[in-house]
Amino acid sequence: QVQLVQSGAEVKKPGASVKVSCKASGYTFTSYDINWVRQATGQGLEWMGWMSPNSADTGYAQKFQGRVTMTRNTSTSTAYMELSSLRSEDTAVYFCARGDRGPSSYFDFWGQGALLTVSS
Amino acid sequence: SYELTQPPSVSVSPGQTANITCSGDKLGNKYVSWYQQKPGQSPVLVISHDSKRPSGIPERFSGSNSGNTATVTISGTQALDEADYYCQAWVSSAVVFGGGTKLTVL
Numbered sequence: 001q002v003q004l005v006q007s008g009a010e011v012k013k014p015g016a017s018v019k020v021s022c023k024a025s026g027y028t029f030t031s032y033d034i035n036w037v038r039q040a041t042g043q044g045l046e047w048m049g050w051m052s053p054n055s056a057d058t059g060y061a062q063k064f065q066g067r068v069t070m071t072r073n074t075s076t077s078t079a080y081m082e083l084s085s086l087r088s089e090d091t092a093v094y095f096c097a098r099g100d101r102g103p104s105s106y107f108d109f110w111g112q113g114a115l116l117t118v119s120s
Numbered sequence: 121s122y123e124l125t126q127p128p129s130v131s132v133s134p135g136q137t138a139n140i141t142c143s144g145d146k147l148g149n150k151y152v153s154w155y156q157q158k159p160g161q162s163p164v165l166v167i168s169h170d171s172k173r174p175s176g177i178p179e180r181f182s183g184s185n186s187g188n189t190a191t192v193t194i195s196g197t198q199a200l201d202e203a204d205y206y207c208q209a210w211v212s213s214a215v216v217f218g219g220g221t222k223l224t225v226l
Contacts, residue, residue, distance in 0.1 A: 035215065037217075045157075045220070047216070047217060097163075101213075105151075105208075106153035106169070108168070111162065
């Protein structure tokens with residue numbers, strides 16, 4: 001069965017960087033994009049961007065341009081999201097989700113989420 | 121920037137029909153997906169392509185999209201349907217989510 005298993009919770013200081021992983025199993029990793037979505041406590045879902053495991057192409061939401069980097073390791077079927085210059089407002093649960101880009105995009109499988117706390 | 125607007129909350133009695141709307145400019149020209157999220161859990165896809173139910177999603181969930189409004193309908197609402205619901209669309213090479221609607225079954 002399709003599974004996306006994310007790395008654990010992180011605590012970082014303002015200005016630091018964090019790298020969250022998302023290990024895929026149960027399907028061909030290179031056949032679907034991986035998207036990243038975050039959710040602050042009590043708030044809605046916020047899309048951060050997509051990464052193609054096949055080509056390594058990426059597309060980032062304008063809000064995160066210059067601060068986010070999405071990569072992958074096809075040998076381990078793992079996607080990564082690195083966010084830099086962290087601030088307190090980045091405190092949130094970060095989800096990876098499988099799904100293609102484009103007009104018919106939807107996310108059919110999600111990771112369990114990884115809590116990031118940014119605090120001095 | 122493009123916005124998807126959802127009512128913050130909707131209430132429904134058990135067994136009745138719940139309609140959750142999502143509004144956006146010419147939204148009917150785009151595909152809309154819907155996600156259910158229960159407290160402490162990851163979102164679950166309940167509707168894609170405006171009206172398609174993924175495998176495992178009960179038949180009581182249905183969707184429509186026309187004009188400026190997309191709607192997810194839950195027929196015969198059950199207590200276990202109480203959750204937050206989010207609409208989502210692809211707009212100008214980016215994903216947009218609605219603000220979410222809390223469905224209360226009381």
